[in-house]
Amino acid sequence: MSRWEAGARERLVVGAVDLFAEHGYDATTVTQIAERAGVTKSTFFRHFSDKRELLVAGQETLSRLLALGIAEAPGNASPLEAVAAGLQRASGAMGLRSLDLAQRLKAAVAASAELQERDALKSVSFAAAMTTALIARGVPDSTAAIAAELGVLAFKRGFAEWSQGDRSTADDLARHALAALDELRAASATLR
Amino acid sequence: MSRWEAGARERLVVGAVDLFAEHGYDATTVTQIAERAGVTKSTFFRHFSDKRELLVAGQETLSRLLALGIAEAPGNASPLEAVAAGLQRASGAMGLRSLDLAQRLKAAVAASAELQERDALKSVSFAAAMTTALIARGVPDSTAAIAAELGVLAFKRGFAEWSQGDRSTADDLARHALAALDELRAASATLR
Numbered sequence: 132m133s134r135w136e137a138g139a140r141e142r143l144v145v146g147a148v149d150l151f152a153e154h155g156y157d158a159t160t161v162t163q164i165a166e167r168a169g170v171t172k173s174t175f176f177r178h179f180s181d182k183r184e185l186l187v188a189g190q191e192t193l194s195r196l197l198a199l200g201i202a203e204a205p206g207n208a209s210p211l212e213a214v215a216a217g218l219q220r221a222s223g224a225m226g227l228r229s230l231d232l233a234q235r236l237k238a239a240v241a242a243s244a245e246l247q248e249r250d251a252l253k254s255v256s257f258a259a260a261m262t263t264a265l266i267a268r269g270v271p272d273s274t275a276a277i278a279a280e281l282g283v284l285a286f287k288r289g290f291a292e293w294s295q296g297d298r299s300t301a302d303d304l305a306r307h308a309l310a311a312l313d314e315l316r317a318a319s320a321t322l323r
Numbered sequence: 324m325s326r327w328e329a330g331a332r333e334r335l336v337v338g339a340v341d342l343f344a345e346h347g348y349d350a351t352t353v354t355q356i357a358e359r360a361g362v363t364k365s366t367f368f369r370h371f372s373d374k375r376e377l378l379v380a381g382q383e384t385l386s387r388l389l390a391l392g393i394a395e396a397p398g399n400a401s402p403l404e405a406v407a408a409g410l411q412r413a414s415g416a417m418g419l420r421s422l423d424l425a426q427r428l429k430a431a432v433a434a435s436a437e438l439q440e441r442d443a444l445k446s447v448s449f450a451a452a453m454t455t456a457l458i459a460r461g462v463p464d465s466t467a468a469i470a471a472e473l474g475v476l477a478f479k480r481g482f483a484e485w486s487q488g489d490r491s492t493a494d495d496l497a498r499h500a501l502a503a504l505d506e507l508r509a510a511s512a513t514l515r
Contacts, residue, residue, distance in 0.1 A: 209515050248444060255443040273510035280472040281514075318465035319511055322473075323401050 151239035222305035285312035343431035414497035
């Protein structure tokens with residue numbers, strides 16, 4: 132794969148998100164996305180089967196990293212400590228370029244009901260990935276399900292704060308997510 | 324509205340769910356749904372704007388009842404006691420006919436990727452409705468979010484057990500959901 136070709140995937144994602152923000156998700160075609168990225172339609176289809184898959188791709192990567200961080204946490208880590216490790220692993224993948232993309236994506240989501248639904252589904256797939264990873268560590272089902280939901284809430288809150296920030300704090304997603312998890316842990320202790 | 328007309332909405336829902344199970348959600352048309360229910364297409368459109376809305380309608384009713392139960396819980400009820408009241412309120416609306424429908428819907432969901440996404444979205448809208456209702460009671464944001472997620476998990480688990488049951492236990496959705504909530508409450512106390 133040439134260097135130009137290797138950058139194609141990223142250009143396709145960035146171009147698509149811009150087009151979604153400009154014209155809405157429904158009105159954007161694969162042809163337009165390929166043109167914006169400066170590649171042919173067949174290059175698009177080498178990377179993604181359709182425009183929906185283009186959005187799902189990033190989501191699946193994050194689900195995988197959340198689960199990986201949980202799997203790699205020390206054996207004696209508590210369920211929430213394992214969730215914190217998952218948040219750190221997934222946050223680590225999101226730097227400056229992700230911040231740009233997150234801010235563009237936010238505008239696109241605000242403009243499309245279909246993207247709002249996709250966004251809601253993201254939470255569900257993150258929760259499922261973390262629950263499965265926790266159960267694989269021997270955490271009982273109910274505890275795993277709750278710890279995963281706290282993880283999703285923490286990731287969403289951390290992400291919302293991070294994506295409002297500027298480029299100087301682009302590396303701080305993990306910090307925001309872990310602070311949110313701490314707050315949720317404290318709140319869950321008050322439940323009765 | 325004649326009695327026949329008053330029953331049309333329910334016949335449309337039952338007919339649609341059967342058709343989704345038989346042919347898949349995507350392949351089912353509004354014309355087929357109206358025919359199965361023995362009404363005209365214009366009657367369909369008096370009740371629903373499209374086949375998607377037909378599915379969302381039941382979900383919105385449940386969200387409203389979950390929130391109503393929380394709002395009507397005694398002032399001194401804890402967040403989880405209020406959630407339990409919400410589960411009871413929503414469960415009360417689901418009797419024998421809902422059990423039939425739930426079992427048909429399960430087959431339809433198993434057959435359609437789009438319905439599986441809808442099903443996932445349901446959790447998100449239940450959580451949002453309960454979180455908002457808890458915050459309106461003065462429950463702090465984080466506590467409200469966690470209590471609502473426990474409520475959603477409990478409702479889903481209770482519903483899964485209930486919909487596997489037979490007609491003799493059709494009134495037992497509340498019992499299943501409250502037992503699940505108790506189990507989740509105990510599990511959350513073990514988090515650290």
